[in-house]
Amino acid sequence: MSSSLRRGVVAATVIALSTLSLGACGAGFNAQTQDVRPSSASVSVDNIKIENIVVITPEEGEGPAVVSARIFNSGTEDETLRSLTVEGAGDVELTPAEGGKLVVPAGGSLMLGGEGNAMAVVNDPKDVADGNEQRVSFVLSETGKLSTWALVVPATRQYADWGPTPQAAPADEKSGDDKSGDDNREDAGQDGNAGDQDGAAGDNAEGQQDAQGAEGAEGAENQDGAAEGAEATPSS
Numbered sequence: 001m002s003s004s005l006r007r008g009v010v011a012a013t014v015i016a017l018s019t020l021s022l023g024a025c026g027a028g029f030n031a032q033t034q035d036v037r038p039s040s041a042s043v044s045v046d047n048i049k050i051e052n053i054v055v056i057t058p059e060e061g062e063g064p065a066v067v068s069a070r071i072f073n074s075g076t077e078d079e080t081l082r083s084l085t086v087e088g089a090g091d092v093e094l095t096p097a098e099g100g101k102l103v104v105p106a107g108g109s110l111m112l113g114g115e116g117n118a119m120a121v122v123n124d125p126k127d128v129a130d131g132n133e134q135r136v137s138f139v140l141s142e143t144g145k146l147s148t149w150a151l152v153v154p155a156t157r158q159y160a161d162w163g164p165t166p167q168a169a170p171a172d173e174k175s176g177d178d179k180s181g182d183d184n185r186e187d188a189g190q191d192g193n194a195g196d197q198d199g200a201a202g203d204n205a206e207g208q209q210d211a212q213g214a215e216g217a218e219g220a221e222n223q224d225g226a227a228e229g230a231e232a233t234p235s236s
Helices: 003-033 171-232
Strands: 041-045 048-057 065-073 079-086 093-095 109-112 119-122 133-140 144-154
Touching: 041 144, 048 133, 065 079, 065 133, 065 144, 079 093
Parallel strands: 048 144
Antiparallel strands: 041 048, 048 065, 065 109, 065 119, 079 133, 093 119, 133 144
């Protein structure tokens, strides 16, 4: 084989090996990166961008969870957050900070979670576990639906001030306790009144006995006096 032919065979072999190597690397890269999700969850569509999305569970491990996020609106029209869902937990209960609607103002933002802010409460987080990633979906009035994966974390450390707040006792229980207290106070008052009445009755009985005793003694003295007078008077 001539030297020129050998050089041609070697060059063709090198090119073929290089192509195979690049193809293998490309397939491996795509396979690994398709499932990669950002550590700081965020999603954006048109004028709406949602950042720092996390699902926060109670520190004690029982009770409702919350979704914390900030929704930015770079448009010129206000938008309203209509609903929010967490995969595996269903709909999320949305509560405005000061009544009214959950508005994302034009050129401004809406904060979910934390004291004084709007709240997004997951009432049934049985399938939401710390360390997992849950698919969270936001629906806005104009932009529509935005979905992404969010990390589930406990309400500790930097998330302590953003987690779910302790639930207050239901109004029925409070009213029941108050009613029970009123009943107890009423019973105590009745017992006290009964005691006062018994005491008054006892005092009256003693007074009557004393009066009867005094009258009896006075009558006996009068009878004794009359008898003595009869003995002293001579018979005619």
